[in-house]
Amino acid sequence: VTPCLAAAVGSAAVAVGLLLLVVSMRRERVGLRRRVERSAEELERLQRSFARFAPAELVERIIEAGVLETGERREVTVMFTDLRDFTRLSEQEDAAVLIDVLNGYFSAMSGVIRTHHGHITRIMGDGIMSVFGVLEPNPWHALDAVEAAVGMREALDRYNEGLRGRGLPELRFGIGVHSGTVVAGVVGSDQLLEFTVMGDVVNVASRVEGLTRKLGSDILVTDEVRSRIGDRFRLEERKAVHIKGKSRPIVTWAVQG
Amino acid sequence: MAKLLHEIEWSSPLLAVPVKSYKQELFRRMGPWLQKAVLSISQPVFFSYATPRLIGISQLVTSQENACRYCYGLERAAMKMWGYSERRIRDLEEEAVQADGITRRVVEFARKLAKSNPCPARKDWDALLAEGLSSQAVCEIAACVGEACFTNRLATLLALPPEDKVERLSESRVGRLLGAMIRKRIVPRRAPPPKDFRNEGPCAGIIEVAGNTPLAVWLRGITDGWLSSQLLPRRSKVLMLAVIARQLGSGYCEQEALEVLASEGLAAPEIDTILSTLSSPRLSEAERRLLRWTRETVWYEPRVIQESTRRLLDEVGEQLTLEAVGTAAVGNTLARLALVKQ
Numbered sequence: 003v004t005p006c007l008a009a010a011v012g013s014a015a016v017a018v019g020l021l022l023l024v025v026s027m028r029r030e031r032v033g034l035r036r037r038v039e040r041s042a043e044e045l046e047r048l049q050r051s052f053a054r055f056a057p058a059e060l061v062e063r064i065i066e067a068g069v070l071e072t073g074e075r076r077e078v079t080v081m082f083t084d085l086r087d088f089t090r091l092s093e094q095e096d097a098a099v100l101i102d103v104l105n106g107y108f109s110a111m112s113g114v115i116r117t118h119h120g121h122i123t124r125i126m127g128d129g130i131m132s133v134f135g136v137l138e139p140n141p142w143h144a145l146d147a148v149e150a151a152v153g154m155r156e157a158l159d160r161y162n163e164g165l166r167g168r169g170l171p172e173l174r175f176g177i178g179v180h181s182g183t184v185v186a187g188v189v190g191s192d193q194l195l196e197f198t199v200m201g202d203v204v205n206v207a208s209r210v211e212g213l214t215r216k217l218g219s220d221i222l223v224t225d226e227v228r229s230r231i232g233d234r235f236r237l238e239e240r241k242a243v244h245i246k247g248k249s250r251p252i253v254t255w256a257v258q259g
Numbered sequence: 260m261a262k263l264l265h266e267i268e269w270s271s272p273l274l275a276v277p278v279k280s281y282k283q284e285l286f287r288r289m290g291p292w293l294q295k296a297v298l299s300i301s302q303p304v305f306f307s308y309a310t311p312r313l314i315g316i317s318q319l320v321t322s323q324e325n326a327c328r329y330c331y332g333l334e335r336a337a338m339k340m341w342g343y344s345e346r347r348i349r350d351l352e353e354e355a356v357q358a359d360g361i362t363r364r365v366v367e368f369a370r371k372l373a374k375s376n377p378c379p380a381r382k383d384w385d386a387l388l389a390e391g392l393s394s395q396a397v398c399e400i401a402a403c404v405g406e407a408c409f410t411n412r413l414a415t416l417l418a419l420p421p422e423d424k425v426e427r428l429s430e431s432r433v434g435r436l437l438g439a440m441i442r443k444r445i446v447p448r449r450a451p452p453p454k455d456f457r458n459e460g461p462c463a464g465i466i467e468v469a470g471n472t473p474l475a476v477w478l479r480g481i482t483d484g485w486l487s488s489q490l491l492p493r494r495s496k497v498l499m500l501a502v503i504a505r506q507l508g509s510g511y512c513e514q515e516a517l518e519v520l521a522s523e524g525l526a527a528p529e530i531d532t533i534l535s536t537l538s539s540p541r542l543s544e545a546e547r548r549l550l551r552w553t554r555e556t557v558w559y560e561p562r563v564i565q566e567s568t569r570r571l572l573d574e575v576g577e578q579l580t581l582e583a584v585g586t587a588a589v590g591n592t593l594a595r596l597a598l599v600k601q
Contacts, residue, residue, distance in 0.1 A: 141535070
């Protein structure tokens with residue numbers, strides 16, 4: 003009887019041991035799954051926060067393939083937007099009001115830019131640099147940029163109505179648009195990375211924006227843009243002017259609508 | 260990065276029709292060719308060369324890549340009823356790292372073709388051959404992705420309400436048991452290769468990509484039905500195809516479209532102007548509106564394109580919108596398949 007009892011007790015002990023092992027493994031698995039889920043949630047949260055600092059599509063592209071880390075040559079349209087007389091305004095208004103006005107303006111403008119397939123690549127003080135056709139192939143990048151510029155003009159009018167209602171001074175901007183080939187990529191150090199586009203096109207777009215006040219128009223486009231948009235817009239030729247870094251004067255066109 | 264099912268934002272149905280009868284009512288309002296197409300995609304996919312597993316996987320990842328909440332949910336449910344565990348499905352959705360070589364290659368190829376940014380390259384096709392698939396099987400997988408792109412666009416642009424009941428059923432044991440019983444109705448079905456299939460007519464060069472498969476016959480039928488429909492002028496439809504081709508950089512497809520447009524009396528410089536600016540004095544207001552909407556159907560966020568389609572409906576009316584949705588579905592399928600030839 004004793005050996006039988008011992009065998010039975012032994013078997014039972016083994017069975018209990020196995021059961022405990024299974025239970026502990028299952029617990030461990032559940033714990034692991036919870037940790038994985040928590041990490042995924044954390045990653046998602048980080049991604050959402052990051053998306054507010056950089057275009058969501060760009061974040062995706064970088065995570066997905068890291069294509070832009072190596073740099074790519076792209077045919078794009080670059081648009082520079084700058085608020086006029088904002089420095090003076092910033093000296094007169096309360097800091098909190100100023101930031102509120104500026105954020106409202108950026109929000110209104112970025113919505114229009116996104117609707118027209120553009121991506122804001124940089125905000126510099128009160129200036130916005132946006133690029134069309136950089137993250138996905140876009141044969142209509144110039145068209146989109148000019149439509150965005152016209153849309154921004156309308157959006158600014160609406161925004162100014164609100165400012166007037168609050169007794170605040172209206173905003174005015176200048177927009178310069180130019181098309182050509184740029185190098186697009188992520189640059190910087192491990193401390194600070196930035197997605198940007200580089201090349202002559204960027205400089206010219208910026209200089210053209212600088213001409214808006216001198217040439218009396220809020221939206222100016224170059225010949226390179228004009229040749230890509232057909233007769234969709236009413237354009238008015240402005241006199242050729244020299245810009246820094248160019249040996250020949252450039253012709254620009256004021257976009258009427 | 261492809262979204263997971265719960266991440267997809269989906270609008271309310273396009274037409275103001277009770278949700279319960281939405282699909283029937285939509286069907287009733289469609290043109291005959293589109294009705295025929297809808298009936299054909301309501302059946303399981305017929306295949307001759309690939310395996311049902313690879314066909315099912317191609318459909319799942321294409322629907323995921325296209326963020327089609329309706330199809331993706333259904334494909335997921337079908338796979339569960341078919342016996343796939345949640346873990347295996349999640350693996351396919353998240354880059355198929357655990358999958359075997361051939362499955363991984365098919366997932367990569369299907370994703371690339373569905374997204375087409377960047378375009379699939381010859382090496383992606385060759386990778387499938389290197390895994391031991393026959394060239395006809397690869398054609399079949401490409402065509403299957405094309406068919407899923409067609410179905411995804413119809414479902415997304417029309418904002419079909421997700422099949423919650425079927426999705427819930429697949430989560431239960433009863434559902435999985437039922438799935439085993441109705442296997443034939445949900446699993447891709449093997450069929451003999453078509454005999455005497457004649458791929459003749461517009462876009463034959465593109466349809467060639469689908470090989471001599473049942474899906475090639477389907478695609479030929481859809482293309483012919485679409486082109487012969489009178490609800491939207493042939494010129495408008497082919498211009499829409501050309502816009503999709505231009506957006507995708509699908510030169511081969513654009514060339515095929517230009518040949519059809521030339522036979523419609525549009526001169527090459529004029530076509531070029533239209534494609535460069537999406538505008539021309541020769542286009543009607545409705546055509547201009549359709550072309551601008553069409554480019555949005557290549558890559559999109561579902562909610563955004565659904566809102567855009569709703570605006571189109573307000574502007575050009577129901578009949579033209581439904582035809583345009585069908586055209587976008589065919590156009591995106593043809594232009595993507597043509598990329599394989601480049």
